[in-house]
Each structure stands twice: as structure tokens, then as C-alpha cells.
């Protein structure tokens with residue numbers, strides 16, 4: 001009995017010690033990073049001045065309303081690039097995931113190669129993708145499209161592959177037992193079972209890519225990211241504020257629509 | 267009809283899952299394989315239609331060895347071997363009738379199967395089969411909304427769509443309530459008696475085996491320890507089939 005209590009106490013003091021240690025390490029990391037960056041903690045106190053400046057300058061005024069037309073046009077282009085990149089990547093991913101899933105792969109080495117490939121694509125940040133592609137494709141929509149495409153390809157291949165592996169081998173075998181071919185098993189068994197899961201991954205990726213596309217546009221000089229940069233650098237803050245507002249509206253409505261579709265599907 | 271000779275299988279090359287298993291199944295009879303869990307019942311059943319590649323032996327289905335067939339020939343042979351499972355293995359988001367129609371994929375061209383281009387004759391047959399298992403009114407229900415017993419009956423209709431000579435059943439009632447158990451077993455019995463289909467069932471419930479089987483094969487530790495008419499299945503024989511034995515990992519196996 002007594003030794004039980006001791007054991008519990010030892011457990012808790014060990015846990016408390018570990019927690020303290022973590023807090024101390026985090027604190028030291030913060031101090032170290034602040035010194036390294038020359039970042040002044042007390043300037044955080046002035047943050048309200050910055051926000052006040054933002055509010056004063058970025059609130060769209062009468063003059064900036066004239067930019068609506070151009071903004072909407074660029075917003076639409078950005079949206080299209082995001083949707084096109086996602087759907088194209090989804091189609092290629094589905095193929096790669098079927099061939100790469102451990103339960104359906106023709107050879108385990110193929111599965112490893114596809115896994116490594118998708119992990120490579122996925123782990124290169126979107127900004128790095130955009131900059132790499134800038135060298136070969138210069139500043140145009142194709143560069144943004146490809147950057148989103150490659151990143152999405154890596155992500156969706158992995159996600160689809162896991163979805164397919166969850167489907168298991170038993171149902172595959174049940175259809176094989178009827179004498180069905182490989183492609184018949186995939187079309188009649190696998191795809192109907194995973195369709196809803198695939199759709200929700202694709203919708204999630206579209207949401208994500210709409211957000212990323214604005215960022216990529218900054219670098220590739222296209223779409224909504226480009227005109228934000230343009231207005232901002234030419235001190236047209238009201239118009240730039242309008243761009244930010246339009247992006248927020250787009251992202252929120254894409255998310256709402258995607259939730260709606262998701263609910264209809266399930 | 268179906269004869270298995272000297273079947274041998276080891277999954278890891280060390281521990282034998284099947285050792286020299288031989289038995290035969292007569293047309294129009296219910297043959298039940300009983301034995302403790304881990305005895306090798308599933309391995310035997312899946313070797314018959316070669317979902318599992320065994321190591322050695324002979325599986326004669328209508329006098330051709332299933333083990334010697336190439337891919338195309340194997341597909342054709344599988345068409346005449348129905349199979350149902352403990353977990354039903356239906357495609358849940360599809361309707362009952364779509365699942366039943368999967369039973370004729372083996373006889374269709376690749377493209378026709380992929381794009382669900384079924385003939386009217388096939389659709390009518392699928393509907394009749396659903397009526398036969400008492401699910402006519404559930405034809406357009408998604409399978410995910412059916413009860414366990416109903417799912418298993420859809421599974422049987424899918425197997426029947428293959429116009430099988432034999433139906434392999436791997437623990438078909440292990441997940442069912444007593445009432446559904448009776449329904450499903452009665453249907454299987456009826457297929458043997460009235461349609462002349464051979465029915466080979468893995469079971470672990472001895473009472474059900476006694477009630478429904480014509481012939482019983484007892485498996486223990488990958489070996490046939492009983493192979494005789496059901497009425498000769500004595501308590502001594504059952505004790506022998508289910509005897510405790512120490513497996514290679516050293517743990518006791520004595521489950522029912």
C-alpha cells in the first residue's frame with residue numbers, strides 16, 4: 001500500500017520535472033532567438049500603433065472602389081489556377097496511389113518508389129516550388145499552376161494511398177473470387193468505396209490551394225497576389241486593402257461551399 | 267467434383283499451417299469443416315480458389331488442377347466457384363442489386379465489367395436471386411443500410427449469380443444473431459438439396475455442423491483428424507478435433 005503511494009508520487013514528481021524542463025528550454029530558445037534576430041520584446045507593446053496604421057490606411061475608400069473590376073478578374077484567375085491544379089493533380093494522384101498502395105501494387109518496389117517520390121514532392125515548400133519553377137517558366141500562370149500541381153500531387157498521392165490501403169484486401173479478394181479482372185475490381189469495388197473520401201480530400205486541397213495561390217501569385221507575378229504587390233508598392237493602400245478583403249471573402253466562401261458539398265456527399 | 271490431395275502450406279516457411287490435407291466434396295452435399303481457430307480452415311478454403319497460393323498438393327475441380335492454371339484459366343475456373351465471407355465483403359455504398367451483379371463480372375469483357383454494362387437478362391436474374399433470398403424489396407437499398415443477416419443474403423445472391431457448382435463459405439454465420447443464423451444456414455442447405463450445388467462451409471459451432479452437414483471434416487493444427495458422415499460425428503471425435511495442443515509458439519490452443 002505504502003509503496004503504491006510512493007510509486008504514484010515518484011510518477012508525478014518525474015512528470016513535473018519534465019514539464020519544468022520543457023518550459024525552461026522553450027524560454028531559453030526564445031531569448032536566444034530574440035538576441036540572434038535583434039528582436040525587441042518591448043516593441044510588442046507598440047503593436048496597437050501598427051494596427052491603428054493598418055486600419056487608417058487599408059480601409060478601402062471611395063477611390064479604391066474603382067479597382068473592383070480588375071480585382072475580381074484577377075481573383076477569378078487565381079481561383080481557376082487553384083482548381084485546375086488540384087483536379088489535374090488529383091487524377092494523376094489517383095493513378096499513382098492505386099499502383100503504389102501496398103494492397104494493390106504490382107510489385108512492392110513500385111510502391112516504395114511512389115512513396116519516396118510523393119514524399120519528396122510534398123516536403124518541398126510551395127514557395128520553393130514557385131522559385132524553382134520561375135527559372136524555367138518565367139512569370140506566368142503556368143508557373144503558379146505547376147507549383148501548386150506538384151505540391152498537391154505529393155500530398156494527394158499519399159492521402160489517396162492511405163485511403164486505398166484502409167479499404168483492405170478482403171473486398172478485393174471477394175471480387176477476384178468472382179473471376180473479376182484487376183481493372184474491374186478497381187472500377188466496381190475500390191472506386192465506389194473510396195469515392196466520398198477522395199472527394200473530401202480534393203475539396204480540402206482546393207481550399208488550401210486557393211489560399212496558397214495568392215501567395216504563389218506574389219512570387220510568380222500573376223493573379224491576385226501580383227496586383228496586391230502592385231498596389232502596395234505604389235502606395236495605393238486602399239486598393240490593396242480591397243484585395244485582402246476579396247481574398248478573405250473568396251477563401252471563406254470556398255470553405256462554405258466545400259462544407260456544403262461534403263455534407264451532401266455523406 | 268472437388269478433390270483436394272496432399273495440400274500443404276506454410277506462410278512463413280517455418281510453421282506449417284496445412285500438412286498433407288486431403289478430402290473430397292460430393293455434389294449436392296453440405297460439407298462442413300470444423301476445427302479450433304487457427305487450425306487452418308480459412309487457409310484451406312482460400313487455397314481452393316487460389317486466393318492463397320499454397321505450397322504443394324493438388325486441387326482437382328472438375329478434374330483440372332486449380333494450381334496449374336494460368337491467369338485467364340484461373341479467372342474462368344473462379345467463375346464457377348462462389349464464395350461468401352464472415353464480413354460479407356460487399357461494396358457498401360453500392361445497392362444490393364449492383365453487388366449481386368458483381369457475380370457475373372467474370373463472364374463479361376473487361377470494359378463491359380468496368381462500366382457496369384449488364385445485359386437485361388443478367389439484371390433480371392439478379393433481381394430474381396434477390397427475391398430468392400427474400401430481399402426483393404431491398405434491391406435498390408445501399409448495402410451499408412442493411413442488417414448483418416441481410417448483407418450475408420446479398421453475399422449469397424452474389425455467389426449464386428456466378429451460377430456456381432460449389433459455394434465456399436468462410437464462417438458465414440460468425441457475426442450473425444441466432445435468427446439470421448437459421449435463415450442463412452437454411453438457404454445454404456436448400457441450395458445443396460434443391461439446386462444440387464455443393465456447399466463447403468467453415469464453422470466453429472459443432473451444433474450447427476451436426477444439424478446441417480451431410481459430411482464433416484475435422485481439422486486440428488493443419489491436419490485432417492476426422493473425415494466422415496455427419497451422423498458419425500461422436501463426442502469422442504469432437505473431443506479429438508478440439509483437443510488442446512501446444513503450437514510452435516508454445517501457447518495453448520483450445521478455443522471453440
Ligand SMILES: Nc1ncnc2c1ncn2[C@@H]1O[C@H](COP(=O)(O)OP(=O)(O)O)[C@@H](O)[C@H]1O
Pocket residue numbers: 277278283301302303304305306307308309310
Ligand atoms: N496471412 C497470414 N500470414 C501468416 N500466417 C497466417 C496467415 N493467415 C493464417 N496464418 C496462420 O495459419 C494458421 C491457420 O490459419 P487459418 O487458416 O486462418 O485458421 P482458421 O481459419 O482455422 O482459424 C494459423 O496458425 C495462422 O496463424
Ligand SMILES: [Mg+2]
Pocket residue numbers: 304307308309437
Ligand atoms: Mg478462419
